[in-house]
Amino acid sequence: MIKNLVIVESPAKAKTIEKFLGNEFIVRSSFGHIVDLNSKKLSVDVEQDFAPQYEVSPDKKKLVTELKKMAKEAELVWLASDEDREGEAISWHLFNTLGLKAESSKRIVFHEITKTAILNAIEHPRSIDKNLVDAQQARRVLDRLVGYELSPLLWKKVKPSLSAGRVQSVAVRLIVEREEEIKNFESVSYFRTLAEFQIQGKKGQTIIAEYSERFKSAEEAETFLKKQVSGLFSVHSVEKKPGKKSPAPPFTTSTLQQEASRKLGYSVANTMRIAQNLYESGLITYMRTDSVNLSDLALNTTRAEVEKLYGSEYVKTRRFKTKNKGAQEAHEAIRPTYIDRTSIEGSREVKKLYDLIWKRTVASQMSEARLEKTNVEIQSTEADKMFVAQGEVIKFDGFLKVYSEGTDEENGDHPEGLLPEIHKGDDLNLIQMSTTEKFTKHPARYTEASLVRKLEELGIGRPSTYAPTISTIQKREYVVKEDRQGTQRKFQEFVLKDGKVTAKTGSEMTGNEKSKLFPTDIGTLVNKFLMQYFDNILDYNFTAHVEKEFDAIADGQKEWNDMIKNFYGPFHDKVEDTLNNSGKFSGERLLGTDPKTGKNVYVKIGRYGAMAQIGDTDSDEKPAFAGLQKDQSVETITLAEALKLFAFPRSLGEFEGAEVTVAIGRFGPYVKHNKLFFSIKKDKNPSSLTLDEAIEIIHEKREAEKNKIIKSFKEDDKVQVLNGRYGAYLTIDGQNYKIPKDKEAASLSLEDCYEIAKDPKNLPKKRGFKKKK
């Protein structure tokens, strides 16, 4: 007989709480939502007040059966899902699905996993807040209607299998628009002037200052420098001002992702995987949170730790308030569970992330750094404006002590950090002055992490969806994350030294990009389509606007079905109208005419992606088609490049009595020989590939094939033991089997292989998600 059954959302949380509660309580987890709308259908009854048709999620069936049984046996069931919109809905679904009764179930909430918080929650149960549940239903239904009406429209008008949604489509829009800004950006050059002086009478004491005017042209810059040949320099003013710096608040999901990207180079998904690992080992608190709040327990232990490690002058207890409006704050900030664990065991990447979290948490509870800022103005007898040098000296490091231990570039020594002792009226000797051409920079492309920051700022998406959203827009091929090589750029420079001005030119790399998000042709096209017909949903304020309505529903001021009705009417009309009254949206671009045939040459997005086309679709003759290559774009491809694509398939000659051809397929360029395909690697150009090179590619592939075979059998050539991406596996007549862990792949006999194939356990499991293409 179970006395008390407590249900929380996360199994790791269940384990911890069970320890606090003693043996009259059993704690189980729901693993998040247990019911959802069916993914194959709309599952919203538009005619019946938008009634959602919930089903137990397929992967939760077994769990629900177990929980049902336990709930029946228990005297009291405590619904302890998170204290936010989704959490309230989870409790409500548990109540309905498990068949609970009001008199034998209670709803409790806590937003930190400490003994006091839990015991306090048990003392103050409440009932399920149906208004909050309704706000969640509105959110769920709205997202379903938008996603499941817009996506099929895209399948018809643009390309199959595409998707659109309240969150992902705005993420794509941000990236597309940033790229447009960059394309339209006109870089302007200017000249920046730096001078190095020596303080008279003080050997070796130098100071570097910048002239406070930037010159627009090389002529202006050169004239200025020539004038300075006869200049006399002295200190016009020295101003010292105290300053201070305060630590950042503890981590939320979004700030953790940003910092781990900046300082450790982790992708957003990688950070979350490692954090999950730390959480499950009990080393950090929950990693999907929008709160910067620390529990009293955490504040106290951190204070003690700071005092122990650095002394009492470094202690400053702070409570941070979240500035983020959409925050629901069901959890604490991300922090080490035990702050006195200054380091942990594990892989390098796990240790580094823990270290980052530890430092950020500790620093947040330390005193501010005190600085002294110095501003020196230097005058020239030959110039109207001042040369300025700025210095910053740390008088008391405070929280910076913790950061300076790591490899943190942001707080590394600034060259202007230290200024020599200098006074008003000091005379200065000019050592050297230079004026260098610089260029204004276009706005930065998004990284995964900076995109998350922007989404959070707009209140779009939640801690649990930032990483999946970024993966979705890449999976749909709306955006790609990649490195791109920049170009060399020349710049001019004038140097004044020993009374002479010399002109120089230099060259520098510009436009190098590392792990940045670029829109693809299809991403750009889908965005254009959605902006044309559904700009209200792509509006950066759309989410903020509906969130206000969800809040009104949660406050009981609005019925959720009314809200959905008001939205759905015009939205659905627009979907229907677009469906019936607009043609295919292919982004077609006329490049020119084919010199051979005189026919028009187009590029556009088709059923299988970007393609070039010779001839008109409505003419009697069927047009010729050719797919674009991976690195080509509908936006930038030229007529000559497009025409080249039609030179395939191209015959190279004969090899071993069969024709060798080169062509470009769905997966890039390939060589075909004897009905076999051989991919051409990126370093070779298919347009200029020779027969010899093709034969070499064939030999390489054959060699690789040979190494792939661990074992084959004369008696039955259908049976092979092969080396795959995930280790050895067995294949019989095209069907693959796993090799049990207790068997050695290389020493399998033919009988062993048959034996393995008999056991259905060794069949590869079907993937949980859909196959690619």
Next chain:
DNA sequence: CAGTGAGCGAGCTTCCGCTTGACTT
């Protein structure tokens, strides 16, 4: 995995948020 692209039509694709494993050839 590799011959496509109009149109015919079958059958498929798709959302956001809450949570972990299971497991890929």
